[in-house]
Amino acid sequence: xxxSSNQRLLISFFIFAIALLLQFRATxxxxxxxxxxxxxxxxxxxxxxxxxVIFLSLFGVVALTWRPGFTPEMATFLGLPLAAYAVxxxxxxxxxxxxxxxxxxxxxxxxxxxxxSLFTSHLGSITVDTIGSTLVGALLFQLLDRLYxxx
Amino acid sequence: MKRExxxxxxxxxxxxxxxxxxxxxxxxxxDRFLRSPxxxxxxxxxxxxxxxxxxxxxxxxxxxxxxxGPLPKEGILADVYSRYPFSLKHELLVGAGALRGVxxxxxxxxxxxxxxxxxxxxxxxxxxxxxxxxxxASAVRVGTRGVDALxxxxxxxxxxxxxxDADVRTGDIVYNAAPAFPLGMPVGRIASVMLSPDGxxxxxxxxxxxxxxxxxxxxxxxxxxxxxx
Numbered sequence: 589x590x591x592s593s594n595q596r597l598l599i600s601f602f603i604f605a606i607a608l609l610l611q612f613r614a615t616x617x618x619x620x621x622x623x624x625x626x627x628x629x630x631x632x633x634x635x636x637x638x639x640x641v642i643f644l645s646l647f648g649v650v651a652l653t654w655r656p657g658f659t660p661e662m663a664t665f666l667g668l669p670l671a672a673y674a675v676x677x678x679x680x681x682x683x684x685x686x687x688x689x690x691x692x693x694x695x696x697x698x699x700x701x702x703x704x705s706l707f708t709s710h711l712g713s714i715t716v717d718t719i720g721s722t723l724v725g726a727l728l729f730q731l732l733d734r735l736y737x738x739x
Numbered sequence: 740m741k742r743e744x745x746x747x748x749x750x751x752x753x754x755x756x757x758x759x760x761x762x763x764x765x766x767x768x769x770d771r772f773l774r775s776p777x778x779x780x781x782x783x784x785x786x787x788x789x790x791x792x793x794x795x796x797x798x799x800x801x802x803x804x805x806x807x808g809p810l811p812k813e814g815i816l817a818d819v820y821s822r823y824p825f826s827l828k829h830e831l832l833v834g835a836g837a838l839r840g841v842x843x844x845x846x847x848x849x850x851x852x853x854x855x856x857x858x859x860x861x862x863x864x865x866x867x868x869x870x871x872x873x874x875x876a877s878a879v880r881v882g883t884r885g886v887d888a889l890x891x892x893x894x895x896x897x898x899x900x901x902x903x904d905a906d907v908r909t910g911d912i913v914y915n916a917a918p919a920f921p922l923g924m925p926v927g928r929i930a931s932v933m934l935s936p937d938g939x940x941x942x943x944x945x946x947x948x949x950x951x952x953x954x955x956x957x958x959x960x961x962x963x964x965x966x967x968x
Contacts, residue, residue, distance in 0.1 A: 611824050611825075612824055621825075621826030621827070622826075623825060623826070625824070642751065643751060646751055646755065652824045652825075653821075654821040654822055654823050654824060654830065654832055655821070655830070655832045655859075655864075655866050656832075656861050656864065661825065698825075699827070702825070702827070702828065703827075703828070705874075706827050706828070706873060706874065709873070710827055710873055713826060713827060713873075714827075717826055
């Protein structure tokens with residue numbers, strides 16, 4: 589059975605929707621600050637078409653936006669999946685390693701964008717977020733890699 | 740393929756258009772589909788908040804009655820549209836803005852209990868930083884003895900710099916002492932008391948009588964209403 593690009597997008601959209609719901613309830617559900625949404629969209633960028641990456645990023649920004657205007661957080665949320673797609677395109681060897689590095693750096697960059705003073709004063713929380721998000725992304729990456737490798 | 744690209748193009752255009760022009764509409768959609776209001780919980784939380792208000796007033800009258808004017812009883816009612824969805828920051832977007840007289844620095848309350856302050860005022864909405872935000876710090880007083888402390892925000896707000904020999908107990912009411920907000924406005928109650936890591940002061944954790952993540956409406960106490968007798 590072959591999974592077409594459109595089916596990949598549908599699967600990705602479904603996974604991303606779950607990640608967004610988890611993001612809204614992250615602290616209540618797991619008691620930890622984990623960036624489910626960013627980790628998921630970065631991972632999905634390794635498996636879908638360029639246009640799908642743009643679509644998913646925009647959908648994420650629209651769903652997560654909490655205030656009028658464009659914020660550094662949202663710019664990072666839009667830019668990082670595109671970076672992930674570029675990594676996939678130009679550095680195709682050892683994608684899993686590239687993915688882990690990109691997710692970890694992406695989460696750190698996201699926190700830097702949201703406020704430098706917060707970044708320096710809450711290194712502990714940010715470390716937990718980085719490790720948790722990278723783990724979530726790595727698990728999803730392995731799952732999707734096996735799913736698509738079999739088809 | 741061309742038809743597919745056209746569909747994507749339209750979808751992306753619609754999202755961008757909505758994002759730029761209708762943030763409030765999107766927040767309503769989020770409110771409609773992603774939140775689960777629980778009226779019983781809200782009623783209990785309101786009662787608890789009212790109880791805190793009464794206790795704070797009692798404490799205030801006992802300790803510093805001569806210094807203060809009356810607390811403002813009403814504010815501008817506003818719906819809570821959305822919340823900051825990531826970690827560290829704790830911000831709310833509420834549905835009242837500059838058009839209704841909301842300005843930066845106004846106090847935001849739930850049933851009379853201090854929840855946060857307005858950080859940005861837009862035309863029809865305002866961004867509120869709550870006491871759960873890691874960047875929050877404000878002066879407070881504790882109990883009928885009016886012990887001074889510093890409220891530090893976070894997922895678990897705490898009181899720091901409490902004098903070591905001050906009589907602070909679990910259950911004591913905590914009320915605002917920062918001049919930016921109504922003096923004596925309750926903030927919460929002491930949940931536990933301990934010595935600071937350096938052993939020089941006491942610290943305490945704060946318990947608020949409501950779930951800030953389930954608030955659907957707040958009131959904004961403007962600076963002008965604070966000045967009125």
